[in-house]
Amino acid sequence: MKDEDFFWEGIKEDRLLFQKCSDCGTLRQPPGPMCPSCQSLHWAPHAASGRGKVVTWIVSAHPTRRDAPPPRTVVLVDLEEGVSLISNLQGIDPKDVYEGLEVEVFYQDFNGLKLHQFRPVQKGSV
Amino acid sequence: MQNILDKTAIVGIGQTEFSKFSGRSELQLAAEAAKAAIDDAGLKPSDIEGMVTFTLDTNDELALQRCLGIPELRYVARGPFGGAAASATVHLAATAVASGAAKAVLIYRAFNERSGKRFGQPMVDQSGYGGFGSGPDFHVTFGLDTPAKIYALWYAHYMHRYGVTSEDLGRYSVVARANAATNPRAWFYQKPITLEDHQNSRWIVEPVLRLLDCCQESDGGVAIVVTSLDRARDLKQPPVRVAAATQSHQIGGNIMWDYYRGAKVQYREAQSTARQMFASAGITKDDIDVALIYENFTPIILMALEAHGFCGPGEAKDFIKDGHIALNGSIPVNTHGGLIGEAYIHGVNNILEGVRQIRGTAANQVKDARHVLVSASRSSMILGRA
Numbered sequence: 001m002k003d004e005d006f007f008w009e010g011i012k013e014d015r016l017l018f019q020k021c022s023d024c025g026t027l028r029q030p031p032g033p034m035c036p037s038c039q040s041l042h043w044a045p046h047a048a049s050g051r052g053k054v055v056t057w058i059v060s061a062h063p064t065r066r067d068a069p070p071p072r073t074v075v076l077v078d079l080e081e082g083v084s085l086i087s088n089l090q091g092i093d094p095k096d097v098y099e100g101l102e103v104e105v106f107y108q109d110f111n112g113l114k115l116h117q118f119r120p121v122q123k124g125s126v
Numbered sequence: 127m128q129n130i131l132d133k134t135a136i137v138g139i140g141q142t143e144f145s146k147f148s149g150r151s152e153l154q155l156a157a158e159a160a161k162a163a164i165d166d167a168g169l170k171p172s173d174i175e176g177m178v179t180f181t182l183d184t185n186d187e188l189a190l191q192r193c194l195g196i197p198e199l200r201y202v203a204r205g206p207f208g209g210a211a212a213s214a215t216v217h218l219a220a221t222a223v224a225s226g227a228a229k230a231v232l233i234y235r236a237f238n239e240r241s242g243k244r245f246g247q248p249m250v251d252q253s254g255y256g257g258f259g260s261g262p263d264f265h266v267t268f269g270l271d272t273p274a275k276i277y278a279l280w281y282a283h284y285m286h287r288y289g290v291t292s293e294d295l296g297r298y299s300v301v302a303r304a305n306a307a308t309n310p311r312a313w314f315y316q317k318p319i320t321l322e323d324h325q326n327s328r329w330i331v332e333p334v335l336r337l338l339d340c341c342q343e344s345d346g347g348v349a350i351v352v353t354s355l356d357r358a359r360d361l362k363q364p365p366v367r368v369a370a371a372t373q374s375h376q377i378g379g380n381i382m383w384d385y386y387r388g389a390k391v392q393y394r395e396a397q398s399t400a401r402q403m404f405a406s407a408g409i410t411k412d413d414i415d416v417a418l419i420y421e422n423f424t425p426i427i428l429m430a431l432e433a434h435g436f437c438g439p440g441e442a443k444d445f446i447k448d449g450h451i452a453l454n455g456s457i458p459v460n461t462h463g464g465l466i467g468e469a470y471i472h473g474v475n476n477i478l479e480g481v482r483q484i485r486g487t488a489a490n491q492v493k494d495a496r497h498v499l500v501s502a503s504r505s506s507m508i509l510g511r512a
């Protein structure tokens with residue numbers, strides 16, 4: 001059993017889950033067995049809104065692998081709940097990305113493996 | 127903080143040639159370098175009581191002990207992680223000597239990192255793509271499958287924040303290769319580059335790292351002997367004092383995926399090691415004559431220069447442009463060519479250069495070098511005269 005198993009179970013159901021400390025309420029990522037703020041072992045999964053802002057990004061293109069999908073934009077996203085997450089950014093040319101770009105999560109199946117992905121927040125969407 | 131490490135000294139250094147294909151085992155590289163370091167010190171293998179290397183080193187201490195005919199080891203330790211541990215080796219060895227745990231400690235790092243397992247190749251095993259491996263993880267699965275990409279993601283943040291361009295990075299590569307060009311031990315001996323060469327080299331991670339922003343992949347071995355300063359005075363070489371040595375591992379950090387600790391445009395670990403060492407050695411950055419900085423990729427040089435206070439935040443690109451880090455500059459950096467120009471022996475070759483600068487025997491000797499910084503960012507030391 002791994003500390004992050006709950007996260008990937010959540011992704012399978014299109015849910016972005018983070019550990020929330022049952023004692024002090026702190027969210028944490030990456031997952032771990034103990035709350036870094038109060039050392040509590042008690043936690044419950046907390047579903048995040050999936051909205052956040054781009055902190056930094058690169059294009060992952062080289063070296064390519066035989067099984068790899070086309071170049072992907074890799075982003076570090078600060079979610080509005082205050083935790084950070086690595087993902088891919090789709091729907092925008094990497095040259096147009098900027099720090100602070102507002103993004104939202106979606107989920108995509110890659111050869112049977114579902115992963116969280118991000119895209120720029122659509123105008124008018126909530 | 128009371129400084130007891132400055133009663134210890136580096137008394138011997140040894141190395142193999144640095145190459146792309148050593149043609150022999152990693153253990154043989156370790157044994158050759160170790161023998162050379164012990165000889166350099168004027169000691170016998172039986173004088174060695176402790177051994178220190180990296181957690182990542184494949185050479186078992188007991189196998190090396192057998193090669194060298196060392197009857198008994200009383201102290202064995204390994205520094206954490208990868209290159210960030212480069213200077214931790216001396217920290218661990220000096221701590222053992224200062225505490226009395228071992229009278230003389232051998233440090234070694236040896237690998238066939240080019241002809242054998244190459245660190246720069248993509249990590250496929252942990253990826254969920256394609257159905258092999260152990261399922262998804264938080265980094266590799268999304269395309270952070272090489273050290274270049276992993277580090278580029280946070281270097282990109284620094285570059286965006288301060289408007290650092292590819293040319294700004296290239297100016298460091300030009301310095302490193304100029305220093306290597308006049309260092310016969312360097313792989314790139316007599317092979318300097320121009321900024322144009324740098325700009326024409328292919329993208330490894332666009333728009334952050336070009337080929338000439340990346341350290342080499344190398345085969346080779348290096349070794350160091352640490353003992354007490356008192357004993358050092360009777361040995362073959364002029365003693366090189368461990369004026370200060372320390373480590374910093376900050377909460378939220380990770381071996382490479384260092385994205386969860388905030389303040390990504392500052393190198394907090396390097397800021398902390400600098401603060402600790404200047405305080406314990408009783409000196410300032412103005413007393414440092416040579417700075418040897420672990421550079422897996424060029425951007426770390428800029429961040430490390432700022433973290434040590436050689437220039438202010440965001441000023442490193444202009445500091446380099448103004449010539450400060452060249453051999454004749456105010457703070458010469460990586461006088462041997464660094465991991466880009468000399469070789470990638472995981473940063474431990476930088477310590478050998480530090481020793482040579484203090485002894486006065488470096489290929490590119492900085493006149494009257496009294497204090498040399500050897501920073502691997504999370505572990506660091508200052509070497510000085512006895």
Ligand SMILES: [Zn+2]
Nearest residue numbers: 021024035038
């Ligand atoms: Zn808590």
